[in-house]
Amino acid sequence: MSPTPQRTDPLTLEVVDLIATVVARYHEEYEEAAANHQLTGAQARVLALLSREPLPMRHIAQQLKCEPSNITGIVDRLEARGLAERRPDPADRRIKLAAATDEGHETAARLRGALHFARAPLAGLSEAERTSLRDLLKRMLT
Amino acid sequence: MSPTPQRTDPLTLEVVDLIATVVARYHEEYEEAAANHQLTGAQARVLALLSREPLPMRHIAQQLKCEPSNITGIVDRLEARGLAERRPDPADRRIKLAAATDEGHETAARLRGALHFARAPLAGLSEAERTSLRDLLKRMLT
DNA sequence: CCTTGATGTTTGAGGTTGTCAAGTAACCGG
DNA sequence: CCGGTTACTTGACAACCTCAAACATCAAGG
Secondary structure, three states, rough: OOOOOOOOOHHHHHHHHHHHHHHHHHHHHHHHHHHHHHOOOOHHHHHHOOOOEEEEEEHHHHHHHHHHHHHHHHHHHHHHHOOEEEEEEOOOOOOOOEEHHHHHHHHHHHHHHHHHOOOOOHHOOOHHHHHHHHHHHHHHHH | OOOOOOOHHHHHHHHHHHHHHHHHHHHHHHHHHHHHOOHHHHHHHHHHOOOOEEHHHHHHHHOOOOOOHHHHHHHHHHHHHOOOOEEEEOOOOEEEEEEOOHHHHHHHHHHHHOOOOOOOOHHHHOOHHHHHHHHHHHOOOO
């Protein structure tokens, strides 16, 4: 479908494999941390967004790359648990702003802490190594 | 919950953020590649496993870290599409070996190709950089 | 003002993924 | 051959996700 040259040398394949492993482990730990707080992965992701600032439903859907109607259900469940609430947008009555409640903010903060712990493998690297890793990842992300 | 020292310096947080971005992008592209072949992410992951070798249902569940009963449905759908089939294990009649059909192997191969393309950002790195990245990732994964 | 079109959210149907508990079939050790 | 374990499937249920349709609201033009 494309004449783009692709790297298939052993080194690249090895790096691709390592990245796949990192991705898999990251996901496991994220889901586990969410489950420890009685949340699903999707609920945890939405709550993390809302803990930064209230957002219109549509914006949440864009961030999560899914349909807005999907967000309705997720926020419903967060609301039923008292972790989020819907507020009117003073400037546009069509919009509903989803916002974290006090309890939601607390839960989000605990989750963030758990994630830092989950990401602890970085602790095995020296500062110079972390700098190097940062620069390489930055370049990879163009 | 734990006295483990946690790194919260700006550099570590930056790396954590970059990894989160890599994870998110990797996932998007994987789901997109799967969708291009009329597969869900879970189906693509199972098919990728089966394209390497036939596996007992239980082993698939262990690799995917889910319940075996979940695999039943996924293999059912792959089988309905003619991409996989169930074979008896000659040594143990309790076991059903899920295996990719010819068409399944072809689909898996096309998927792999699409993924290599999706992972192309690595192409922006020199060989020395890829080596460095490989070693850092290896160390991160202990 | 009022109509027309676009936007934001929700609802309902339907499919996939996931869990758990129960059931069936087959292996294995005593 | 019996009892316990193992492998898979089934059924019930919840969450996630998409799509199409409905509804309210906004915004612009006649």
